[in-house]
Amino acid sequence: xxxxxxxxxxxxxxxxxxxxxxxxxxxxxxxxxxxxxxxxxxxxxxxxxxxxxxxxxxxxxxxxxxxxxxxxxxxxxxxxxxxxxxxxxxxxxxxxxxxxxxxxxxxxxxxxxxxxxxxxxxxxxxxxxxxxxxxxxxxxxxxxxxxxxxxxxxxxxxxxxxxxxxxxxxxxxxxxxxxxxxxxxxxxxxxxxxxxx
Numbered sequence: 427x428x429x430x431x432x433x434x435x436x437x438x439x440x441x442x443x444x445x446x447x448x449x450x451x452x453x454x455x456x457x458x459x460x461x462x463x464x465x466x467x468x469x470x471x472x473x474x475x476x477x478x479x480x481x482x483x484x485x486x487x488x489x490x491x492x493x494x495x496x497x498x499x500x501x502x503x504x505x506x507x508x509x510x511x512x513x514x515x516x517x518x519x520x521x522x523x524x525x526x527x528x529x530x531x532x533x534x535x536x537x538x539x540x541x542x543x544x545x546x547x548x549x550x551x552x553x554x555x556x557x558x559x560x561x562x563x564x565x566x567x568x569x570x571x572x573x574x575x576x577x578x579x580x581x582x583x584x585x586x587x588x589x590x591x592x593x594x595x596x597x598x599x600x601x602x603x604x605x606x607x608x609x610x611x612x613x614x615x616x617x618x619x620x621x622x623x
Contacts, residue, residue, distance in 0.1 A: 458573035459585045460564055461592040466556070469599050471606045475552045478608045482548070486541045493534040500527055547610035555606040560599060567594045 466472050504527055507520055516524065568576045571591055579585065579592070 453574070455575050456573045457585075457589055458564075458568045458571055458576045458591045459579050459582060459589045460576055460595055461579040461590070462560075463580060464592055465560070465596050465599065469556070469596060469603070471599075471603050472552075472556060475606050475608050479545070479549060479552070482545055486538070486545060489541065490538050493538070497527075497531060497534060500530065544610055548608055551609060551611040552606050554611070556599075556603065559603045560595070563595055563598045563602065564591075567591045567598065 504520070504523055508516060508524070511520075564576050568574075568591065571594075573589075573591075576591070577585075579590070
C-alpha cells in the first residue's frame with residue numbers, strides 16, 4: 427500500500443512539473459519596428475508644429491539681437507564716461523545712468539529667459555500631445571499585425587522591412603491627430619497656487 431501511495435505521489439508530481447514549467451514559459455516574441463524619427467519628421471501635426479516653433483524661435487532670436495544692439499548703443503557712452511574718470515567715482519548723474527543701464531540689462535536677460543522657457547514649454551506640450559496619441563496607435567497596429575513587442579528603429583541594429591509598421595502608424599496618426607496645440611504646457615494646479623502667492 428505504501429508503494430501504491432508513493433507511486434501515486436510521484437505520478438502526480440510528474441504531471442504537475444510540466445504544467446508549472448509550461449505556465450512560466452513565454453511565447454516567442456513577435457517584433458514590430460516603428461521609425462519614430464520618421465514619424466516626428468513627416469506627420470502632419472509634427473510638420474505644422476515644427477514650422478510654428480521655428481518661427482517663434484526666429485522671433486526670439488531677432489528680439490535678442492534687437493535688445494543687444496539697444497544695450498550696446500546705450501552702454502558705449504556710459505563706458506566712455508566711466509573710462510574718462512580715470513578711476514574716480516562717478517557723479518550722481520552718471521551713477522543714475524549706470525543703474526538704469528544695469529536695470530535694462532537685467533530686464534532684457536529676464537525677457538529672453540522667459541521667451542526661451544516658453545519655447546521649451548511649447549515643444550514639450552507638442553511632444554506630449556503627439557506621444558499621448560502615438561502610443562495607443564502603435565499598440566493597435568502592433569496587435570493587428572500579431573506582434574507582441576514594438577521597438578524603435580533607432581534602437582535596432584537591423585530589421586527586415588516586413589517588420590516595419592511605420593507607414594500604418596503614420597497614416598493613423600495623421601488621421602487621428604491632424605493638428606496639435608502650439609501653446610505652452612498647461613500649468614499644474616500646484617504651480618498656479620505657488621505663483622499666486
